[in-house]
Amino acid sequence: MTAETEAPQAPELGRARLRKEDARLVTGQTNWTDNIVLPGMLHMAFLRSPYAHARITSVDVSAARQLPGVIAAFSGADFAGEQGSLPCAWPVTADIVIPNHPPMAVDEVRYVGEAVAVVVARDRYTAADAVEAIEIDYEPLPPVLDIRTALDEGAPKVHPQGNKSYEWPFANGDIEAAFRDAPVVLERTYRQQRLIPSAMEPRAVVATCVADEVTLWSATQIPHVLRFALAAFFGIPEQNIRVIAPDVGGGFGSKLQVTAEEVLAVLVARRLGRPVKWTESRSEGNMTVHHGRDQWQRIRIAADSDGRLRGLDVDLLADMGAYLMLVTPGVPLLGAFMFPAIYKMDAYSFKCTGVFTTKMPTDAYRGAGRPEATFAIERIMDELAAELRMDPLEIRERNWIKHEEFPYTTIATLQYDSGNYEAATAKAKELFGYDELRKEQAERNSRGDPVRLGIGVSTFTEMCGLAPSRVLGSLSYGAGGWEHASIRMLPTGKVEVVTGSSAHGQGHETAWSQIVADQLGVPFEDIRVLHGDTQVSPKGMDTYGSRSLAVGGLALVSACDKVVEKARVIAAGMLEASADDLEWSHGRFSVRGDPDASKTIQEIALVTFAAHSLPDGVEPSLDSDATYDPDNFSFPHGTHLCATEVDTETGMVTIRSYVAVDDVGKVVNPLIVEGQVHGGIAQGIAQALYEEAVYDDAGNLLTTTLADYLVPSAADLPSYVTSRTESPAGNRLGVKGVGEAGTIASTPAVVNAIIDALRPLGVQDITMPCSPERVWRAIQTARENEGAS
């Protein structure tokens, strides 16, 4: 093997590599948790509360226990001594109320679907039958369903401590001065409806406890966090716990949780000494997978008459649901930093009040706090444009941070490291045909077309790459934000990459191979990426907050650096040269000035394995591990433009075109990035047009199935035009993250487009989801008001 015969391989970064993951997924050779069958495995089924709020007066599981095939049945009281409380890792204030949250209710239930008893049987059908035989009596208590009245004097209490969990304020600049004598002040109230994340794979758990060794397979995003939680909060020695996330079918934040069912599976397996499995049904999942969003946002802005922003004042009410789960109270706070978005202003004031209700707890759902904030600011920027008779893009340009002003410290105290809002907007306008569509809109408005054209703008940014550990500490988060990676150089020159970030559809196995291929100069095909098993990947902070690449990817680079440095010493020995005289390029060390004298990383790996002639004091290993803690968030941004046709006679909204120009920094794999953007946009459109978790007046969830909760199909969604601009982030790969961008951007783009279509008719706002009925009613109301005035 000589240098002359080999051309250096093309860089992997930026290549549209087809995914390594796909082979098993397109052929059905998958390993979902529900596929797992262990010898002697039993099946769990839960009895769940039919009441939003009730005292449990008696539970009798004896009849269920008598049924053939039933091995055991337990109520909450049977585990009262060991089930502890499900953890909340984010006590956002010193005086936050964190209620006790037993995995299985003992005395009182506080949402429909809360587990009250469990049956363990030979098969899932028998377990489901036996649940029906449990006798349980409740004394109903008043439900608490509306966060706007939950803090009223005399309101029924969800918990003895009351309905307020916390109040979290933030202020920067002189907000009173900003609003005093401001030529324009606007105030709006926006509703962020409650959403159900709806990953396609329902949650599933398999647990074993052999002697004192616990193994838990779970459809989770967070095997490492889950292992830590089982140890820290449920008293299982950490060294005895192995958590495995096999193939996981989507998460979107919903599997960023320590769930009642995971904990109970472990406790039941330990109690019975047999493996147990639980797989939720979709209707069970809609009730009991944590929900997302659910806020009331009061937002005020003050501006000069030329449209320059002076101040922004935000008052949030956030529905916590019945309990605080893993990061429930922190989700709205991620939004706190994003309300000022890409805009400059003199002052900003924010307050969030977390409120308990008798509903399923809320927690992270794609974007987690940032879509809510982005929606509100992007909606009111459109209102400001309308007020001042300016184009929505013009008002944004007047206020956004200019590309030459980066790095820029925002009024929310974030330091944006890079961005170019002008470039993304210019590209989006061109792809969209902005000026032509505006002309068509004016023409249709002037002739009173019953189908109105609307143009929606969203110039968003987000903070992701969660997160610098020190910042998390300052926000009282219970853990760090680092990520871990290790490299194992195998004797034959192949590479195993271990990542602490846990993939569930993102394509880590492919993208990580590309990064390592470039760093170590080994072929893409020679790399295998391992993840999602705490025994294989011992350290990690897992996957959420668009952090995998921006944090985990950087950990990979550090780990590769260490391999190269170790290899350098061994190569120096092999080449009888000084390590300082070696040049590293494309997987090969060459002696400076003597290109024929060189060794490949594969040759070095074999020599290291043999260890016959290593320099004195050098360990026979090239393996490395590294932990990377980012020193800043990353700030993807972009301009999304949406054109809607709104039929004023039926209220039907049709998306005619959608253009997304995203700046996610350097791109490892454009195919994967584009896919993330598509899926993100779809979920944001779904919030704008289709989805809402609806509870009735008694606190029953009405949207328990996919027939009622309208996850859109291909027929409900448009085709997207996507493109990119690139302002590299300040990290070594220049990457920012892409998982949440589409979802954050698209909801306001769509709603702004609908309002833009109907503003000439007097419509200022429509509560999401903008169903045909709501759109039609908004038009009727506007017409009535018009007639009355």
Next chain:
Amino acid sequence: MEITVTVDGARYVDNVEPRMLLVHYLREVAGKTGTPIGCDTSNCGACTVLMDGASVKSCSVLAVQADGSDITTIEGLANGEWHPLQRAFHELHALQCGYCTPGMIIAAADLLRDNPHPTEQEIRDGLEGNLCRCTGYENIVRAVQRAAEAGATT
């Protein structure tokens, strides 16, 4: 009840409860775990299989109703080499987590059997019964178009 079912070319004779769903039979009795379950109201289509050549949601068919039938799951679609739809889904990145993929590919196969050259809208309408939460469908539509061009009518 005793049923005889051919699944992906192999013949199975089993005793099943009359209430057992076909998808549970496939997954838990026949061991064909390539077909997943995504809901309990036949909305998501993840469990779609071909039954005597036509697509059915196997969560809404009883195993006893499949007695005597010939079932093709995602595991039996490849014939020595990947089916054009499997190839197109891979090449056009039409899957992310992959949970909906077996049902989506089987439904698309049935769609192309009925309509070998569908328009984009016909693909969207034809796959209305299969939900995907990851891809926003863009690349799924493109993949079905490409498979159609490749003549994936079987």
